[in-house]
């Protein structure tokens with residue numbers, strides 16, 4: 001829904017601001033209503049200057065009859081001004097909040113759909129800072145600035161018109177200073193933008209550092225990381241403070257400069273206006289109202305000079321948000337659906353490496369892997385830590401694309417499949433269990449499974465031995481488990497993840513060290529359930545504890561991204577190679 005104008009430089013201030021204004025388009029009528037409010041507000045300022053003229057002239061001419069009219073008028077003027085101000089303020093704030101929600105919503109949606117490399121590159125802290133802090137700044141730019149521009153602009157125009165009406169020569173003199181003001185503003189603009197960009201960055205650093213410590217509090221406590229963390233955090237917030245102070249100083253200094261220019265103009269004006277020949281050409285009322293208008297005009301002009309700071313901050317924030325919004329989403333160009341998926345998986349000369357494609361000296365993590373997992377069979381991946389097992393499994397779920405070769409499911413290369421269709425057919429238990437801040441039942445019936453019947457959730461929980469500990473909990477399966485399941489033990493978390501896979505009941509099952517945290521007793525119980533689960537589907541099992549994979553139809557030994565041995569447990573033992581060595585070692589433990 002973001003309108004994408006294509007100017008030459010999409011990061012130029014004007015381009016970013018225009019794009020931002022596009023987010024207000026749906027509420028254009030509310031914005032117009034707000035502008036009308038401000039128009040009334042501004043007109044009242046001029047009306048007040050006019051009222052001054054009438055008042056002074058009436059006093060001088062001794063027309064006491066106008067007292068009712070004038071006293072009623074002043075109430076009317078301020079009432080209208082108040083109503084106009086409220087309508088304008090409310091409407092622009094309304095639009096601002098809409099813009100914030102639109103941006104947040106769009107950004108959240110977009111972040112969810114970015115390729116895995118995004119999550120590896122950006123820290124969660126910096127992304128959160130964008131979502132929380134930058135978006136607010138953007139709203140300030142988009143509407144607060146607009147409010148000042150519109151309200152101030154109308155006021156200035158109204159008052160100027162009034163001044164010209166009273167005495168155009170004096171007024172022309174007065175507006176000679178405007179180009180000088182514009183020059184001052186132009187000079188500070190660029191500096192503002194750069195400072196603002198750096199502030200966005202430091203906000204990211206603040207939440208990044210804090211987030212790290214919140215996750216790793218145990219390590220901080222045991223390894224006495226207090227001093228180090230405090231120092232690092234201090235540095236970040238110190239930097240933030242320094243930049244913000246600079247910004248304030250720059251803002252105030254430029255405002256003062258403009259103010260001074262203004263005072264100079266006003267003093268010159270008085271000098272000229274009070275010359276006898278000019279003074280005699282104006283009535284007292286005209287003179288007083290002229291000076292009143294000239295005095296009134298200073299406030300909106302000042303605000304208009306400050307608006308630049310707000311806009312620059314907003315533009316810097318918006319730019320960093322748009323940069324994320326412009327990141328390409330996960331490529332999903334496939335059109336074919338996996339209907340009645342059998343789960344046959346083939347790796348054809350697959351090569352893969354992590355990192356930025358522009359860097360050539362990266363190491364191959366998967367280095368020419370060829371093998372075939374027939375539909376319905378169980379294949380185990382074993383090998384040293386870091387040999388590429390998890391990476392290989394991730395390629396099946398298309399979390400990454402191989403650089404060379406292809407991965408096929410049911411004979412179809414993955415890029416030809418709709419990602420959604422592929423993932424619907426895969427149940428996965430990660431090496432790093434991901435749980436959400438919700439109940440056990442909600443964690444098991446996550447996502448598309450959220451409407452699963454209660455009996456099925458319970459059955460899955462039974463198979464995965466979740467019931468064994470859930471029964472003891474006060475609310476059973478409905479117990480809340482805290483952020484990332486913090487209130488559960490490692491083994492309990494794993495069992496919930498396994499229950500999730502049971503419930504999904506997909507044709508392809510990937511278990512990455514799924515039972516590594518379990519005691520022998522629970523593992524044996526789950527193993528039995530898992531074997532039943534694996535019986536009629538294709539399974540890719542990764543395990544260090546070799547006893548858990550002995551029964552696999554085929555065991556593949558991986559080393560530095562290459563297959564070095566493969567066969568059944570018996571065949572590999574007969575071979576007397578790497579697997580045998582690993583097996584004997586694990587036996588000895």
Ligand SMILES: Nc1ncnc2c1ncn2[C@@H]1O[C@H](COP(=O)(O)OP(=O)(O)OP(=O)(O)O)[C@@H](O)[C@H]1O
Pocket residue numbers: 120354355365383384385386387388389390391392431
């Ligand atoms: N996101 C990543 N970015 C860059 N390199 C990575 C990334 N994830 C893994 N690697 C590297 O890829 C290699 C293989 O990692 P992988 O996780 O596939 O190993 P593994 O066989 O699953 O190991 P383990 O048994 O310890 O789980 C490792 O050398 C690791 O450093």
Ligand SMILES: [Mg+2]
Pocket residue numbers: 389390391431512
């Ligand atoms: Mg792994």
